[in-house]
Amino acid sequence: MVAAGWLAATAAGAVAGAVVGGAAGGLIGALTDSGVPEEDAHVYAEGVRRGGTLVTAKVDDELASEAQRILERSNWVDVPARRSAYREQGWSRFDSTLDPYTADEIEAERQRYGRRTGL
Secondary structure (H helix, E strand, O other): OOOOOHHHHHHHHHHHOOOOOOOOOHHHHHHHHOOOOHHHHHHHHHHHHOOOOOOOOOOOHHHHHHHHHHHHOOOOOOHHHHHHHHHHOOOOOOOOOOOOOOHHHHHHHHHHHOOOOOO
């Protein structure tokens, strides 16, 4: 995982304070600590494991709609649809013990979703 700024600081704190059996720790902990629902955090983490890139932005409330519009102009991923697609493949939640995808698996994943980058 590559992160900078607020997410990196949050991830480092989550790892330092991880508890066994909880959602805290690593990327999932950083995301849930930042207010992302745990179910969505698992989809994001799985997307990164499969070679995707996660872009986050921490903005003031009055800029949230504008930030969302900007992000949606890129390779926006519909999280519920992606969760459903992953589950059709037998996935249930992110498993940190699994290896990241290989270059060939990443390419197949990108072809599957018709995207060159993203989750």
